[in-house]
Amino acid sequence: MNIIKRISYIFFLFLIVGIFFAPFLISGKIPIPADALVGMYHPFRDEMAKDYSNGYPFKNPLITDPIRQQYPYRFLALNQIKQGIWPKWNPYVFAGTPLLANIQTAVFYPLNLIYIFINYASAWSMQIFLQSLLAAIFMFVYLKSLKLSDIAVFFGSVAWIFSGFMVAWMEWNTLCQAALWLPLILLAKDKLINKFSLYWTIILIFSEVSVFLAGHLQTALYVLVFTTIYLLVRIAQHSKGSRKFIFRKVSLFILTGITVSVISSIQLVPAFKFILTSYRDFDLSNWQRLDWFIPWQNLIQFIVPDFFGNPVTGNYWGIWNYGEFVGYIGLMPFILAAFALIYRRDKKILFFGSMLFICLFIGLPTFFGQIPYRMKIPFIQTVQPSRIMVLIDFCLAILAALGLDYLMKEKKALNINQILSVTAIFILIFIILWGLILFPNIFNFSLEIITGLQISKRNLIFPTGLLFIFSFLILSIKYIDSKKLINIVISLVVIISTLDLLRFGQKFTPFSSKNLLYPETQTTNFLKNNLEFWRFMTMDRSIMPPNISIMYKLPSVDGYDPIYLKNYAQIVASWSRNLPDFKPASFNRILTPQNIDNLWTDLLGVKYILSFNDENNPKLKQVYTQGRTKIYQNLNVYPRAFLVEEIINVTTEQEILSRMYADSKLLLKVAYSTKDLKVKTMRLENTENAKIKSYSENKISINVSTKYDRLLILTDVYFPEWKVFINNKESEIFPVDFNLQGVIVPSGESLVEFKI
Structure with a gap:
């Protein structure tokens, strides 16, 4: 009976993931913002103008990185491998840059095997689908190993796969790929601490290698540190003071770690070499800027994700950007996570609760979180701490499962005051929020904030309704004697929370028709036919934005990536200043030289310049026009x-x-x-x-x-x-x-x- 029940919950996990990905599974749409490509950028807007005079409608303008980085990089690298070429170089951006060494290519990621069997766009979509599905399954089996009830395990798994981090970064196909292995690694380490097994050793090695090859080093390092701390704590708990036990287990995990390092070195060694020759340490963002850490006020997004609006609806008024700060795991799961922290007393709560607060201290602008940046610790000073949201959401999802499990097992032993104390805290928070919104003049808010609070007012109604429904359902448990009715109430909590998270995820995530993905245009065809070995550049970032040229095999002098060669950055610094000055300049990952009257324009072989403007320059000759996009030939271009x-x-x-x-x-x-x-x-x-x-x-x-x-x-x-x-x-x-x-x-x- 228990096995059938467990299988049914796994089936429902498949069903929920399937519902979320229905646009892909049923309609063949791909989970990538291709609509933003043709809706925001030229010459695609020019191509669409005859059918969409006001521009092609797009869903989410925030998440264009996947179409500008991850998708093109992997496409180029895997295509080279299919041709029997080791994918070492990308000649299409930054006037030439390493390819395999760019960890975002994720060229050796094990799940790339999918690309062998189906076309690239479909394989990309299937990989993102499997990303959510595997994350759910791995979380399910890990939570089950903690001896939680099946419904609590299901609850925590759904909260994890549709958490703010997993939704916001889903379509990158790198960050969440690295994160999905986290619960499986914890499970494998638990199994190996209890008893050596070749089976679980292989799973551990495969999982950790997959984390490092998934395409996002920062997330991989977070997973490594988190799972290592977990391992040390679990060994200490099981050792009972036995040095022999500690030595045997530590030796085993050191050997597995060495194995993982050796296998992963095929990607990591070139990546670290690239980083050492890159501009990364110079092109630093100001860690004191408002959006570097998770702003204190954005903690409200844990319970009201759209309090500051949403980029999809075009009304986001908070600190940029939404995707970095949204930690939502569902209002009901969050309340149950708080419930577990307050009332459940066991080692699981102690560990995950402690890690939650440590991660919050790192992610928030606390003195503790600022230490790496004040001390200028190499590499660490270059990573944005708000990305630690992956561990915050993971801990919260587990705590939510622990909270529901505790409620299920202790539902009759709890007194009414315990339930009321938790719900009262959140009711009080919501009363304060409504007070801020309804009576802003009392607090002397600026006109900008008062205007923004009108958006918050609309977006607070739905969470307030959820809070009252949850409070009613949970409180009703104390007055119901029927076990069957209590189970129905708990099931309603899980169902409503699941629907809320589906709504949250579907609102943010675009699915696009395949014909929108890098379509041919008159402009791209002209460049293909005439560019030969030369390069092009653009005078506006909304024309052929950096890296798009990869998909058309058109060499460009611009580029968009956190890692790029230092010597090219020095060239662009001089180019942009129009001076023999190559001192470090902050490009913030995007290099778009636009100085036509500079020696580098000619010397680097820039044959064509794309512009919206009438370029009255004697060295330029207008040779083509499509819509607003004009193409000029550089008459002074050097041979390559x-x-x-x-x-x-x-x-x-x-x-x-x-x-x-x-x-x-x-x-x-x-x-x-x-x-x-x-x-x-x-x-x-x-x-x-x-x-x-x-x-x-x-x-x-x-x-x-x-x-x-x-x-x-x-x-x-x-x-x-x-x-x-x-x-x-x-x-x-x-x-x-x-x-x-x-x-x-x-x-x-x-x-x-x-x-x-």
């Missing part, structure tokens, strides 16, 4: 590979940049380097040339014809992992012209091949 007559050796990078700006008209003939390059200065003859034969992601072939030894410049950003072969013999690449690639080519006919 060329030979120079002279090399001037200097001592510093600053001197190189200063000389380049002073002699910008001579850069087709003269190169600068800090290396002592011995090449005789000779005038270039007409018969000497360099022509790109082929240009692919990981290999560039150039036919070179020279009468003398020459320096060949390839206007790609210098990166030490590139190798060069001249007539099949390895040679050396030198950084020239600040940070471009240069190689000395012997006289005669040569095939120069750059490989990574």
Whole structure:
């Protein structure tokens, strides 16, 4: 009977996840904001203008990152693997940047096996569906191992998969992929503490490897730290002072940790190398800004998720942004979590309650949370602490399950005052909130806040109704003698809470038709047909926003990522200032150079410029128009590979940049380097040339014809992992012209091949 009951709850978990993903499972829509791509950005708006004069309607303007980072990165990497190519380089953004080393590609994530069997868009959708389903199943089996009632286990599982963090970051297909393994890791560690098992050892190793390969290092580190603390606490609880027991268990988990590290190194080693050569430590956000930590006032979102509005309805008026701060797990689960913290006394409450408050102290702007930023601890100072919401929501979901379980088991032993004390706290909170909304003048609020509170007023009605329904149902338990009726009341609490969380998740999450996903436009077709080996740039971030070009295989000088090469950031810093000044500049992850009259525009091979404006510049010629988007050809663009007559050796990078700006008209003939390059200065003859034969992601072939030894410049950003072969013999690449690639080519006919 118990097995049938348990299976029925698992079936309902499948059903609820299926209902949430019905647009995908039934209608074939994909869980990605493709509607925002065509509704917010050009040239897609131009393409849609004939049918949607006011623009294509889109649901959620907040979560465009998946269509600009995760989806294109993985698409490019997996496509290269299918072609038998190791996916090391992405030539389409940042004028060239590492691909495999970018952890967001998640190229080795085990669930990527799906992409072998079905098309990319469908596999992406199925992976996100499995993300929620597996998170629910793993939470279910872990909570069941804590010997909780089936309905409490179900309750906690639903609260977890539709929590604020899991909903807000669902479509990234990285953060939640890393988080879903958390309960399974805890379960595996519990099993191995009790008794060694090869089966659970394999599960533990597989789960932890999956966390590190899922595509989000910060979430992976949170999971690692949390599960390690859990492990140490559980070993201490089971050891009973036995040093032998502690030694055996710690040794086992050290060995599994080493195994996980070795397997994960295929992704982590390149990632850490990339980070060390990146601009990450310079491009820091100000940790003192209001949205770095979880703002104190946003704690209200744990019980009223849309108190400050919602980006979907276009009325969010709180500190930006909604997705970082919403920790909602459902009002009823939150009340039961508080109930468990106050009245349940056991080791489970002690651990998860303690971890909850520790995580809150880290995520909130407390002195404790600010320590890593005040001390400027490497790497940690670059991560936004509000993302610790993943652990906060996880602890709350478990506490909610513990609370409902305690209520189920002790429902007749509890006195009425205990129930009233918990509900009274929340009723008092809601009374205060209504007081703030209805009588704002008493508190001398600004006009902006008073206007915002009108949005809060509408969004507080539904949670208030939930609170009264919950209070009525819970209080009724004390006056019902029938066990069957009590179970019905508890079931109503679970059903209403589940429906509330479904409503919350569906409101925020867009599903888009496949035909909206990177559609062809007249503009993209023009660039495909004419760009060849050159690059393009845009004069407005709403035109072909950074990284979209990956899906069209169109090389661009812009890019959007938290990790990008330091030497390219220095180029863009100089480019943006129009000065020989490469001091660190804060780009906040997005590099969009827009200075047309600068040497880098020509030198980096920017052949086309996309703009909304009439660009009255003698070096530009308008060659195409689609809607508002105009395409200009740069008449002064340099070849992507060329030979120079002279090399001037200097001592510093600053001197190189200063000389380049002073002699910008001579850069087709003269190169600068800090290396002592011995090449005789000779005038270039007409018969000497360099022509790109082929240009692919990981290999560039150039036919070179020279009468003398020459320096060949390839206007790609210098990166030490590139190798060069001249007539099949390895040679050396030198950084020239600040940070471009240069190689000395012997006289005669040569095939120069750059490989990574």
